[in-house]
Amino acid sequence: MTYSEREAIFSKDVISTSELAMLLDCNIATASTTLVDIKASIVRNGGKPRITARGKLHVQDYCDYYRIKRREL
Numbered sequence: 001m002t003y004s005e006r007e008a009i010f011s012k013d014v015i016s017t018s019e020l021a022m023l024l025d026c027n028i029a030t031a032s033t034t035l036v037d038i039k040a041s042i043v044r045n046g047g048k049p050r051i052t053a054r055g056k057l058h059v060q061d062y063c064d065y066y067r068i069k070r071r072e073l
Contacts, residue, residue: 001025015062017055038065 001022009019021031035057039049042061050058063070 010059013059014051015057015059020057020062038062041065 006023009015009023015023017028017031017035020035021028024031024034026034032055035055038057038061042049042065050061060070062068
C-alpha cells in the first residue's frame with residue numbers, strides 16, 4: 001500500500017471492510033472479523049461505535065483502537 005492510498009482512506013470519515021483489509025494487508029474475512037472485534041471492544045469499554053452499519057467503521061474508532069494519534073496542524 002502506498003502512502004497516497006493510505007492517505008485517501010484516512011481522509012474519509014468511514015472505512016469499509018475492503019479498505020480495512022488493504023490497511024491491515026489481510027483478506028476480507030480477517031478484516032471483517034477485526035472490524036467486529038473493534039466494535040465489540042468499544043462496547044466492552046462502555047462506549048458506542050460511531051458507525052453502527054455492518055461493514056463500516058469510523059476512522060476515529062480505528063485510530064482509538066490502535067492508539068494512533070492524529071496530527072494537529
